[in-house]
Amino acid sequence: MPAIAARRKLRRRGLYETWILLSAFAFVFFTVLTARAEEAVIRVGYQKYGTLVLLKGKGLLEQKLKPLGYRVVWAEFPSGPPLLEALNAGAIDFGSAGEAPPIFAQAAGDALVYVANEPPAPQGEAILVPKDSPVRTVADLRGRTIALNKGSNVHFLVVRALEQAGVPYDQVKLAFLAPADAGAAFARGSVDAWAIWDPFLASGEQAHAARTLTTGEGLVPNRQFYLSRRAFVAGHAKALDATLAAIAAIDAWAKDNTGAVAQELAPLVGIPAPVLTVALRRQSYGVAPLDAAAVADQQRVADTFHRLGLLPKPLTIADAVRRPGT
Numbered sequence: 001m002p003a004i005a006a007r008r009k010l011r012r013r014g015l016y017e018t019w020i021l022l023s024a025f026a027f028v029f030f031t032v033l034t035a036r037a038e039e040a041v042i043r044v045g046y047q048k049y050g051t052l053v054l055l056k057g058k059g060l061l062e063q064k065l066k067p068l069g070y071r072v073v074w075a076e077f078p079s080g081p082p083l084l085e086a087l088n089a090g091a092i093d094f095g096s097a098g099e100a101p102p103i104f105a106q107a108a109g110d111a112l113v114y115v116a117n118e119p120p121a122p123q124g125e126a127i128l129v130p131k132d133s134p135v136r137t138v139a140d141l142r143g144r145t146i147a148l149n150k151g152s153n154v155h156f157l158v159v160r161a162l163e164q165a166g167v168p169y170d171q172v173k174l175a176f177l178a179p180a181d182a183g184a185a186f187a188r189g190s191v192d193a194w195a196i197w198d199p200f201l202a203s204g205e206q207a208h209a210a211r212t213l214t215t216g217e218g219l220v221p222n223r224q225f226y227l228s229r230r231a232f233v234a235g236h237a238k239a240l241d242a243t244l245a246a247i248a249a250i251d252a253w254a255k256d257n258t259g260a261v262a263q264e265l266a267p268l269v270g271i272p273a274p275v276l277t278v279a280l281r282r283q284s285y286g287v288a289p290l291d292a293a294a295v296a297d298q299q300r301v302a303d304t305f306h307r308l309g310l311l312p313k314p315l316t317i318a319d320a321v322r323r324p325g326t
Contacts, residue, residue: 042232042239043073045083045095048269049199049279050224051118051287052096055250057264064242078178081105081151084227087112093232094243098153098197102225103302106320107311113233115322116226116244117294118251121284122216125154125197127161128186131209135192138165138214141172144192147185150176153222154195156301159308160219169308186210197222198279203271205278221297226287233322247287255285290321 042065046052055061062072077083080097084105087095094115105112127146129135135144138161148154162169175182175191179200186194187208196204204210216222226247233240254261262276269276290298295317302315 040068040070040236040239041073042070042094042236042243043075043092044243045075045077045086045092047077047079047083047096049265050096051247051250051254053268054254054261054264055246058250060249061243061246064246065239068239068242070239079149079152081149084112087227087229090229090231093236094226094228094240096224096226098225099220099223099298099301100151100153100156100305102227102320103298103305103311103315104151105227106302106315106317107313110320111229111231112320113228113230113322114225114290114298114317114320115228115233115240116247116287117290118224118287119284120221120223121282122218122220122222123282124201124216124279124284125157125195125220125222126201126215127154127158127213128194128196128201128204128208128210129192129213130186130189131211133192133211135213138162139167141165141193141213142167143171143173145173145175145190146193146195147175147177147182147191148195149178149182150174152197153220154197156304157216157220157222158195159304161214164219183208198282199265199269199271199276202275202279202282206275221294223294223297224284225290228322233326237326244287251285251287254280289324295321 044052046056056074065072075092080101081104083095084097084101086092088105088109088111102112102114135141146158148158159169162172175185177185179196182194182196183200183204185191186204193213194204228240258277258280261280262273265276266273298317302311302317305311306314
């Protein structure tokens with residue numbers, strides 16, 4: 001009997017200790033959840049190429065935002081249009097894109113805010129044709145098929161190039177394809193020309209021995225914009241400023257270290273480092289608030305797309321630009 005009583009006592013003691021242990025785990029778990037709930041979050045959309053993917057790789061944004069009580073959640077997108085669709089839908093708080101995607105995003109809703117931009121880089125986008133193509137000028141594209149990503153920065157390049165050459169927009173055929181599909185169609189000869197941006201431009205020049213029909217020089221600025229949600233800008237100004245400071249730091253490093261940047265990006269993009277180096281040398285660096293020239297250039301894009309019936313309504317770009325001090 002004493003032995004049985006002892007065993008029961010030990011069993012009760014074991015159950016008690018287990019309960020204490022589970023209670024401790026529950027307390028720790030609750031504390032972690034509470035801390036996470038109190039921790040602010042910035043959700044950043046990025047693409048495989050550009051400053052933001054470098055920022056992600058370096059972990060600099062996390063370092064800048066941790067003292068402010070923020071953690072960073074990253075989301076990858078194949079191009080600017082879907083990234084800005086996610087921004088409009090409230091799925092991300094911050095991201096970057098070229099000239100055209102923000103125009104369509106602003107037309108689709110009022111969530112988007114331009115917070116900064118980089119200087120023009122017109123050499124970073126072009127219209128390519130096969131090396132032995134009979135197409136020698138943009139005017140020769142009349143009646144031919146151009147592959148491009150719909151709603152992207154090169155969409156505006158095509159519009160402007162055709163305008164300058166005196167070719168009506170409706171007298172070319174447009175094949176709306178993502179970069180990988182457009183590159184494949186170009187290699188097969190299924191399209192006559194390919195409007196594309198770096199680093200796919202640099203890759204196409206080398207891989208397909210393509211000839212450049214025209215770059216953006218003298219036609220379009222080809223700016224990169226940084227964008228956020230109106231609600232996030234209103235409630236997280238310090239975090240937004242810290243994010244832009246982190247981008248400026250990465251930009252300053254990348255400008256003087258194109259070889260190292262190319263080595264870092266090559267496995268992510270699937271393009272050899274020497275080819276990426278060509279693209280990086282055509283890129284612009286130096287993030288800054290939008291000035292009057294940048295706003296005017298974007299307004300020109302919006303007005304052009306509306307005139308062509310690509311936008312459902314006219315836009316005022318200035319309405320979507322972050323105001324100083326906010």
